[in-house]
Amino acid sequence: MRIALVGYGKMGKIIEEVAQKRGHSIVAQLNETPTLENLNNPDVAIEFSNPEASFENSRICLQNQIPVICGTTGWLDQKPEIEKIAVENNSAFLYGSNFSLGVNLFFALNEKLADLMKNFPEYQVQLEEIHHTHKKDAPSGTAITLAEGIIKNDPRFDAWKLEETKDHQLGIFALREDEVPGTHSVFYKSDVDEIEIKHTAFNRNGFALGAVIAAEWIQGKKGNFSMKDVLFN
Numbered sequence: 001m002r003i004a005l006v007g008y009g010k011m012g013k014i015i016e017e018v019a020q021k022r023g024h025s026i027v028a029q030l031n032e033t034p035t036l037e038n039l040n041n042p043d044v045a046i047e048f049s050n051p052e053a054s055f056e057n058s059r060i061c062l063q064n065q066i067p068v069i070c071g072t073t074g075w076l077d078q079k080p081e082i083e084k085i086a087v088e089n090n091s092a093f094l095y096g097s098n099f100s101l102g103v104n105l106f107f108a109l110n111e112k113l114a115d116l117m118k119n120f121p122e123y124q125v126q127l128e129e130i131h132h133t134h135k136k137d138a139p140s141g142t143a144i145t146l147a148e149g150i151i152k153n154d155p156r157f158d159a160w161k162l163e164e165t166k167d168h169q170l171g172i173f174a175l176r177e178d179e180v181p182g183t184h185s186v187f188y189k190s191d192v193d194e195i196e197i198k199h200t201a202f203n204r205n206g207f208a209l210g211a212v213i214a215a216e217w218i219q220g221k222k223g224n225f226s227m228k229d230v231l232f233n
């Protein structure tokens with residue numbers, strides 16, 4: 001497979017290593033807006049750039065019928081629009097707030113736990129994410145997906161907010177520490193005890209492998225997808 005890396009920073013470089021080990025060719029390493037020329041005729045674009053650039057990068061690829069695997073977080077208000085562009089151009093788009101297998105299993109566990117806990121209001125729910133100090137967005141995309149998973153299953157909540165849980169708003173503490181690759185916890189705390197589920201990434205390799213597996217999976221497909229389609233269907 002010919003892969004264009006749109007965003008060649010910390011993630012782009014690890015994705016390159018993983019993709020080459022799996023026999024793929026890297027045909028573009030871009031830290032600028034993609035064009036038909038600099039994309040160099042890829043089978044897929046893997047987009048890990050920054051919140052300001054991501055929508056435009058995906059738009060350009062999709063309008064040229066290049067499928068996009070997008071891992072950039074912090075631009076989600078524009079997701080419905082990019083999904084419309086994917087369909088209108090008969091192309092394919094897959095967004096994942098987190099591409100690691102472990103986190104996608106954690107997402108499923110989080111939803112099951114939220115469904116179980118919805119009948120026990122004595123437990124206060126709180127989310128926490130910890131990331132490296134270079135991270136541009138807060139809360140993390142992964143924490144937002146976790147919050148959405150709880151809101152979907154527990155009618156006590158209808159929105160998320162930064163900081164502490166209050167009334168119908170589920171709280172997310174976003175902490176920034178040194179070089180932490182990504183740690184996410186969900187706490188259910190009562191007066192007498194606490195239940196905690198936690199995912200800790202040791203490095204970025206799991207995110208990169210998931211993105212390459214998604215790029216392999218999307219070949220020949222049309223429409224909008226998520227990692228649930230790749231891993232669990």
Ligand SMILES: NC(=O)C1=CN([C@@H]2O[C@H](COP(=O)(O)OP(=O)(O)OC[C@H]3O[C@@H](n4cnc5c(N)ncnc54)[C@H](OP(=O)(O)O)[C@@H]3O)[C@@H](O)[C@H]2O)C=CC1
Pocket residue numbers: 006007008009010011012030031032033034048049050051053057070071072073074096097098099100207
């Ligand atoms: N979904 C997932 O599993 C994961 C998602 N992420 C997300 O991926 C994104 C990137 O993370 P990370 O690699 O750590 O960040 P980095 O800052 O290390 O890399 C981002 C790269 O994008 C480049 N860039 C800047 N402007 C553009 C543009 N217009 N078009 C293309 N590239 C551009 C930057 O170049 P320059 O430095 O020259 O500005 C930089 O090299 C973040 O949003 C992060 O949250 C991260 C890990 C896992």
Ligand SMILES: O=C(O)C1=N[C@H](C(=O)O)C[C@H](O)C1
Pocket residue numbers: 073097098131135136139140141142143181182183
């Ligand atoms: O910026 C990062 O590094 C990460 N971003 C993603 C997010 O916002 O959830 C995924 C992972 O946690 C690392």
